[in-house]
Amino acid sequence: MPPTTVPQAFPSDVLFHAGLELSVNGTIYAFMAAVLFVVLFKSGLQIVERYTVHHTKYFILLNKMYKELMVSGLITFTSNRLSQFGVVRQDSPEYNAWEVADDMIFFFAISLAVQSVIMFWRLQARNLVLDKLSLMTSQELYDEATSNGDLSEIPKQYVSITKMSIVRHFFLTKYKLPQLFCYSKYLRAIQDVEIIELFDVEFFTWIILLLVYSAIFFLSEVFLSFQFDLNDPDARKMVHNVRLIVISVAIAILTVFLLLIYAYLKNVVYRMVLHAGGDEKTLTASLQRVAQEESTHRVQETAARALFKMHHVADSLSDRHDRSSIGDLVLTIIRKITGCKYRTKADRQSSHFDLHAMDLPWFSRKATHVGVKFLLTLNALYFGFLFQAFVVLIVDHVGASIWILSGLMLYILVVHMGILAPRIARQLAFVNATVRANPVELKSVVEHYAEVLELQHKMAHDVHKYLNDHAISLEVFMAGLEMDDPEKTGYMEGTKLRKYIKRYGFKFSKLKFTSFIRLQFETKGTSVKYSKLLDILRDEGPNALEETQHHVSLGPSSPKHDDKTTPLLSSRHKQTYD
Structure with missing residues (x-):
């Protein structure tokens, strides 16, 4: 068979026909290089995932990027199949236009x-x-x-x-x-x-x-x-x-x-x-x-x-579902023109302020x-x-x-x-x-505090374990806290207290530690009364996590959780509007 007819009889883009144009070794080397790239790329993504899993917003962004990569790969796969089946000739202006469009969508996703x-x-x-x-x-x-x-x-x-x-x-x-x-x-x-x-x-x-x-x-x-x-x-x-x-x-x-x-x-x-x-x-x-x-x-x-x-x-x-999109905005305009209004249940209050009272008669949050x-x-x-x-x-x-x-x-x-x-x-x-007022995000704040209460129990458990493993008493633990307060004011900066807890086996994120302080500590400005930490550790024994993890609830009908939380609150934070 003449060499010029080999590509027509045995296409080079089929792995089964390796060696008819490029040597078998060359094809295997190319395959090995592709596998190496996949392994390295996936390893890099796993490292990024391990970091972002503790940061929700970045983890969500990473997952959205996965979708964009999948879409881009699907477009490339489709263009290759169109070329293979003769719908579009490869390297033709039409094929190049398709490739440019694929690139543009991918770079747009990267830009976002x-x-x-x-x-x-x-x-x-x-x-x-x-x-x-x-x-x-x-x-x-x-x-x-x-x-x-x-x-x-x-x-x-x-x-x-x-x-x-x-x-x-x-x-x-x-x-x-x-x-x-x-x-x-x-x-x-x-x-x-x-x-x-x-x-x-x-x-x-x-x-x-x-x-x-x-x-x-x-x-x-x-x-x-x-x-x-x-x-x-x-x-x-x-x-x-x-x-x-x-x-x-x-x-x-x-x-x-x-x-x-x-x-x-x-x-x-x-x-x-x-x-x-x-x-x-x-x-x-x-x-x-x-x-x-x-x-x-x-x-x-x-x-x-x-x-x-x-x-x-x-x-x-x-x-009421209140999304902000162009389609929803058009429907809202039509609703305003026709005079149609949403009906709110009698036992539910409006989640909007009176914009006219705010001197914003033409303001539209959605627009x-x-x-x-x-x-x-x-x-x-x-x-x-x-x-x-x-x-x-x-x-x-x-x-x-x-x-x-x-x-x-x-x-x-x-x-x-x-x-x-x-x-x-x-x-x-x-x-x-x-x-x-966004009901979903209001509930997310409640869930955030409930999670912080669970972390409090885990913190007590981990600190007790660290103290027991290293034969350290609570008195020695307290003495270490007092060393960071040379003027004996009873207060220290919250950042110092967070680092001190980390030293004894438990790491709070900055946001959750701030919430932990709001829940449990008496504060003076940005300083906290650190003796409260010792009270928490004494009240929450070494088995606090196993005993209380299933007791976290939001209603007053849960006496175990309420009793567990009440003595841990400082007098300053047992305050709210009536």
């Missing part, structure tokens, strides 16, 4: 992941600061921010937490939630959900993105209205340059829209704070008023009772949410478009345009993803969490 990770990373430090300051009562915050009343204005570093304290007080009062409710945890939960939802690109969004993608080429053609020969290198270079200009202008327009939506959200937050009783020009007096109201309406309440009340409030809210989500999705599309072009063109050495592409990508990374997107997400979460 990069944007989400950057937003989480940029917001993490701020969230930790807010969590730490949220341990303070409004009175303690007022004393620290104003140097015990000596300052007439709130310093800049305390402005955000002051606004949150004022709105938090209003939120708890409106929904009759206990003081123990962690408003900062509730905000973070909604913030995380909104960032993760960027991956869920709905059908209508895909249509709009496709129109935007097409408009880039359409506008390029408008500017290139004259006839030219595509075989001429200078003409092709001109097309390339015009398209760079068009995408640059599109990115600049997106920057303007991001700035406008950020300014609008800032204005909404301003009106929210004003409606909650906190004029931004007189934050000092507003915070002092909130502190006085809190001290006036405090009552004694156990942690179990407070958790039960949170769960009851979440159940009493309207359970704002849809607008922000679309702009951030468009931002990822632009970055993916540039990223895909950069990867392809860098091999061809197209000169200065590579530097322009690099500059545009860096601009989007720094300005859009690093500066504007986190600020927009933070303001949007603050608005969404407040103008509409």
Whole structure:
């Protein structure tokens, strides 16, 4: 058989026919290289999974990336089969167009992941600061921010937490939630959900993105209205340059829209704070008023009772599904035009504030949410478009345009993803969490506290085990705590106490440790009365985990849990609104 007919008779892409074109050894080496890549890649993913399994938001992002990889692989598999069955000839313009589309969707998915990770990373430090300051009562915050009343204005570093304290007080009062409710945890939960939802690109969004993608080429053609020969290198270079200009202008327009939506959200937050009783020009007096109201309406309440009340409030809210998507927004507009209203059960209260009372008659939470989500999705599309072009063109050495592409990508990374997107997400979460109480996230706070109570039992068990294994008494354990308090105040910074517990065999995450402090410790600012830890260890014997793990419940009808929790609460944290 002539060598030229071998590919037609025995296709080279069938492993069974190895050796008819390339040697069998060469085919096996290629197979071994592919297997090695798979093994290394999967090992790397397992390492990433072990890290992200303890961080829910990153674990969810990783799973969404798995789906995108699967979709991209499926598209590649389909294109290979189309070529194999002769539907599309490989290396033809049609086949290349299919490959480009596959690449674009994949790079778009990567861009969404990069944007989400950057937003989480940029917001993490701020969230930790807010969590730490949220341990303070409004009175303690007022004393620290104003140097015990000596300052007439709130310093800049305390402005955000002051606004949150004022709105938090209003939120708890409106929904009759206990003081123990962690408003900062509730905000973070909604913030995380909104960032993760960027991956869920709905059908209508895909249509709009496709129109935007097409408009880039359409506008390029408008500017290139004259006839030219595509075989001429200078003409092709001109097309390339015009398209760079068009995408640059599109990115600049997106920057303007991001700035406008950020300014609008800032204005909404301003009106929210004003409606909650906190004029931004007189934050000092507003915070002092909130502190006085809190001290006036405090009552004694156990942690179990407070958790039960949170769960009851979440159940009493309207359970109407209220998604924020373009399709849902259109249905809402139709409902407004036709005058059709949702019916809420008689025993359920509305989960929305009176927006007219907030002087926001034309404000729509859903429209704002849809607008922000679309702009951030468009931002990822632009970055993916540039990223895909950069990867392809860098091999061809197209000169200065590579530097322009690099500059545009860096601009989007720094300005859009690093500066504007986190600020927009933070303001949007603050608005969404407040103008509409989210029953699901309210319950997540309750579940979070229940989990912390379980961790408390496990902590006691692990510390007792460590002490027994190393023949250390509780007195020696306490003496070690006192060494970190040279002035014998009875208080230490929460971060020091967390590290001390870690030294004795149990590691709390920062967020769960903050909740543990809120539940069980008497605090003074960000310092905690550490002797309470010794009381917990004494009350919870070495077998505490096995004895109490199944007793955690939220209702007052569970006396075992209530009795177990009640003596562990400090007098300061047995307080809430009536």
